[in-house]
Amino acid sequence: METAKERIQTLRKELHDHNYRYYILDNPIVSDYEFDKLLKELQDLETQFPAYYDSNSPTQRVGGNITKNFETIAHQYPMYSLSNTYTKEEVEQWEERIKKSLGNQTVIEYTCELKFDGASINLTYENGQLIRAVTRGDGIQGDDVTTNIKTIKTIPLELRGNFPSFFEIRGEILIPWDGFNKMNTLREELGEPLYRNPRNTASGSLKLQDSKLVAERPLICFLYALAGSNLKVSTQYEALEKAREWGFKVPDSARKVNSIEKVFEFIEEWEIKRKKLPYEIDGIVIKVNRFDQQQELGFTAKAPRWAIAYKYQAEKVSTLLQGVQYQVGRTGAITPVAKLKPVEISGTIVKRASLHNADQIRKLDLRIGDLVYVEKGGEIIPKIVGIKEGHRGQPYNQVHFITHCPECNTLLEREEGEAQHYCPNEVSCPPQQIGKIQHFINRKAMDIEGLGGETVALLYHKGIINNIADLYQITAEQVLPLDRMAEKSVQNLLEGIESSKDKPFEKVLFGLGIRYVGETVAKRLAKQFKSVESLQQASKEDLLRTDEIGERIAESLDRFFKNPEQQKIIERLKNSGLRMQVDESLQSKHPAFVNKRFVVSGIFENFEREAIKTEIEQLGGVMASSVSAKTDFLIAGQGMGPSKREKALQLNIPILSEQDYIALKSS
Numbered sequence: 001m002e003t004a005k006e007r008i009q010t011l012r013k014e015l016h017d018h019n020y021r022y023y024i025l026d027n028p029i030v031s032d033y034e035f036d037k038l039l040k041e042l043q044d045l046e047t048q049f050p051a052y053y054d055s056n057s058p059t060q061r062v063g064g065n066i067t068k069n070f071e072t073i074a075h076q077y078p079m080y081s082l083s084n085t086y087t088k089e090e091v092e093q094w095e096e097r098i099k100k101s102l103g104n105q106t107v108i109e110y111t112c113e114l115k116f117d118g119a120s121i122n123l124t125y126e127n128g129q130l131i132r133a134v135t136r137g138d139g140i141q142g143d144d145v146t147t148n149i150k151t152i153k154t155i156p157l158e159l160r161g162n163f164p165s166f167f168e169i170r171g172e173i174l175i176p177w178d179g180f181n182k183m184n185t186l187r188e189e190l191g192e193p194l195y196r197n198p199r200n201t202a203s204g205s206l207k208l209q210d211s212k213l214v215a216e217r218p219l220i221c222f223l224y225a226l227a228g229s230n231l232k233v234s235t236q237y238e239a240l241e242k243a244r245e246w247g248f249k250v251p252d253s254a255r256k257v258n259s260i261e262k263v264f265e266f267i268e269e270w271e272i273k274r275k276k277l278p279y280e281i282d283g284i285v286i287k288v289n290r291f292d293q294q295q296e297l298g299f300t301a302k303a304p305r306w307a308i309a310y311k312y313q314a315e316k317v318s319t320l321l322q323g324v325q326y327q328v329g330r331t332g333a334i335t336p337v338a339k340l341k342p343v344e345i346s347g348t349i350v351k352r353a354s355l356h357n358a359d360q361i362r363k364l365d366l367r368i369g370d371l372v373y374v375e376k377g378g379e380i381i382p383k384i385v386g387i388k389e390g391h392r393g394q395p396y397n398q399v400h401f402i403t404h405c406p407e408c409n410t411l412l413e414r415e416e417g418e419a420q421h422y423c424p425n426e427v428s429c430p431p432q433q434i435g436k437i438q439h440f441i442n443r444k445a446m447d448i449e450g451l452g453g454e455t456v457a458l459l460y461h462k463g464i465i466n467n468i469a470d471l472y473q474i475t476a477e478q479v480l481p482l483d484r485m486a487e488k489s490v491q492n493l494l495e496g497i498e499s500s501k502d503k504p505f506e507k508v509l510f511g512l513g514i515r516y517v518g519e520t521v522a523k524r525l526a527k528q529f530k531s532v533e534s535l536q537q538a539s540k541e542d543l544l545r546t547d548e549i550g551e552r553i554a555e556s557l558d559r560f561f562k563n564p565e566q567q568k569i570i571e572r573l574k575n576s577g578l579r580m581q582v583d584e585s586l587q588s589k590h591p592a593f594v595n596k597r598f599v600v601s602g603i604f605e606n607f608e609r610e611a612i613k614t615e616i617e618q619l620g621g622v623m624a625s626s627v628s629a630k631t632d633f634l635i636a637g638q639g640m641g642p643s644k645r646e647k648a649l650q651l652n653i654p655i656l657s658e659q660d661y662i663a664l665k666s667s
């Protein structure tokens with residue numbers, strides 16, 4: 001029989017292995033379900049036996065630790081930047097300089113690598129264990145973000161093979177496009193301004209205080225350089241291969257070449273291929289391959305002499321700025337958008353470009369009639385990057401950020417430290433109202449069948465609804481006369497609204513559309529405060545004491561519940577019969593247990609037998625003492641009666657081990 005300690009060790013090793021197969025080799029051998037089951041088993045054992053804590057256990061990947069202040073750490077080997085080049089001539093000049101230093105007869109090999117566009121990170125490993133992760137910072141010192149970094153699955157916590165006992169490795173943290181787009185879809189649903197590009201989002205992620213939030217982000221890490229004193233590696237290319245062997249994610253795009261012509265081939269090849277990559281690169285890095293030659297070449301104050309970046313030009317065109325429009329989101333966030341004379345960039349016609357916020361407009365000193373440069377780089381929406389000198393609009397056409405909401409004329413507000421302006425008129429600014437109702441009915445909130453976003457807008461404009469509480473007062477007479485509203489669809493709509501009253505409190509809370517209160521936060525609040533009344537009564541301090549609730553969310557909740565208009569809406573929702581508190585009886589029941597018949601036999605490692613029985617009943621199951629055709633599950637402990645097992649086998653009744661039971665419970 002394995003001891004708990006041994007089991008913990010086995011599980012850790014297995015999970016590290018599965019992780020490696022999944023994230024590094026892209027070749028998993030177990031299903032997600034099996035993986036989760038093993039992880040859950042490990043989590044339970046670790047909770048039960050805290051003495052075997054390990055800061056690099058696979059369980060650390062889910063996050064949960066909060067870092068209030070990131071400690072500043074000096075880099076043992078500075079993290080240099082790279083000199084940039086934009087033309088072949090510049091690359092040729094670089095080669096000339098190198099040849100001069102190394103002697104013209106010397107043969108020079110190069111490695112060509114992709115220049116990943118993310119946030120750089122320096123990882124330190126001691127005896128195969130990740131001990132520290134530090135951001136680049138100013139190159140001399142950076143921030144210790146170890147806790148957050150451990151949640152990134154492509155970063156090994158434990159190495160494989162034959163690695164040096166102490167070394168540093170550098171890489172780039174990225175967010176691939178599909179993950180980035182998913183993050184933005186979610187932002188859109190929440191009515192939050194969109195993330196601008198994967199690079200900024202990746203580097204912002206490293207400094208989040210709550211590592212659980214980092215774990216949820218689709219971050220990956222590619223490694224590209226080793227640093228250390230006794231590496232037993234003599235070239236860059238070999239370093240990449242070794243790193244790959246030790247379990248790091250090293251893309252196989254790197255190539256070793258023996259002439260500058262081959263370097264150019266690589267550059268040209270990737271000029272095309274980069275557009276199909278699932279992540280962003282902003283160029284190519286060319287490095288002298290041999291470490292002894294690198295050493296001979298050394299560094300300038302800022303960058304190595306033995307490496308250079310070749311940057312691809314983002315396609316940039318100029319066009320006329322015809323105007324600036326302002327959009328109002330569900331939360332009142334104001335987004336300025338440039339209206340452009342249509343122009344083609346990389347094969348698509350562009351008519352609009354994002355302008356982010358007031359600061360950017362001021363920085364550009366924008367005027368209507370300017371000839372502006374528009375670039376489609378690593379951004380989702382093209383952006384204005386500059387103005388063509390000598391082609392300026394008239395000074396009296398200078399763009400001034402609006403002071404009042406374009407939709408309701410309320411004076412705009414801007415919170416300290418925030419770049420975004422907001423329309424504070426939460427209760428009667430039309431796009432905010434429509435957006436809030438649309439949010440309330442969406443799939444993840446009240447999920448009202450028979451009602452779509454366009455119908456909401458229609459009902460709003462017809463004056464039938466002004467807010468979410470009005471939904472529950474809609475009558476057939478009001479909607480029947482509307483276009484495209486047949487009897488059947490009216491019936492569906494009313495039924496959909498009626499049955500939404502059964503949605504659990506957490507969904508209602510999310511549906512209210514309180515700024516910064518997404519699905520997860522709503523769940524957390526519902527669990528902690530149980531009812532809307534206790535949330536309304538909670539002080540900011542009470543809120544802050546809740547897991548995962550920070551200053552920003554507490555502030556927003558406080559403001560929301562103090563607003564008399566919102567109080568009225570909540571009161572009306574309550575009167576309409578929506579669930580404004582957690583239903584405890586629903587809470588503890590588990591669908592896999594409800595009305596199922598259980599027989600428990602034998603003794604258990606983690607539970608008293610009576611405790612298991614009580615738990616099953618609490619989860620909705622029914623206890624029986626003997627196995628019969630009606631039994632749904634037999635839970636088998638150690639030393640279980642053989643006749644029970646026999647009978648269960650005969651009747652084809654599933655026999656669950658203790659671990660299976662735990663897995664079922666947490667499914």
Ligand code: AMP
Binds near residue numbers: 083
């Ligand atoms: P820069 O920030 O433009 O000075 O460029 C230097 C940065 O490029 C480094 O700090 C790395 O973060 C990043 N980089 C991305 N890919 C590579 C790579 N393959 N080799 C070296 N540096 C890279």
Ligand code: ZN
Binds near residue numbers: 405406407424429430
């Ligand atoms: Zn407004």
